[in-house]
Amino acid sequence: MANTKTYKSSSRNLVLFLTVRGRVRCIRFSDMGATYKYSLFTTDDAKTQEALENSKKFNKEFFLLKSSEQEKKPTIGEEGPETVAQQPKRKIEASYPKVKRVQEAVAILEEKYGVEPGTLSKKADVLRVANQYNIEFPDLK
Numbered sequence: 001m002a003n004t005k006t007y008k009s010s011s012r013n014l015v016l017f018l019t020v021r022g023r024v025r026c027i028r029f030s031d032m033g034a035t036y037k038y039s040l041f042t043t044d045d046a047k048t049q050e051a052l053e054n055s056k057k058f059n060k061e062f063f064l065l066k067s068s069e070q071e072k073k074p075t076i077g078e079e080g081p082e083t084v085a086q087q088p089k090r091k092i093e094a095s096y097p098k099v100k101r102v103q104e105a106v107a108i109l110e111e112k113y114g115v116e117p118g119t120l121s122k123k124a125d126v127l128r129v130a131n132q133y134n135i136e137f138p139d140l141k
Helices: 045-055 081-086 104-114 122-133
Strands: 002-009 015-020 023-028 039-043 060-072
Touching: 002 015, 002 045, 002 122, 015 045, 104 122
Parallel strands: none
Antiparallel strands: 002 039, 002 060, 015 023
């Protein structure tokens, strides 16, 4: 199980440089736009979460907004090709071929499917949530 955590900053432009696995990593909180006066950062990497929570700025400039357990989906190498073939084909309920940008897909998920604003910042997050709702963005870049 992967533990996904979302951190919130009261600043719209928070950037941290933290050491993760012995390397300095730039962690940039996503600005939520002029309407919202905060920024978010979501990760499921345990080492990044540990570095964030051990930072001197934790609970001062940013804090943990939410934490959720998600079942880690095995890769083909872990589950074997026979398991992939046994999985039932899911029915796509909606397709949005005109959507090409992540921001457009996020807007659709928030407006039409009730996804909480500010929780999606990466293409992988958008595709994961789209899969949960049985929708697809075939031309998403």
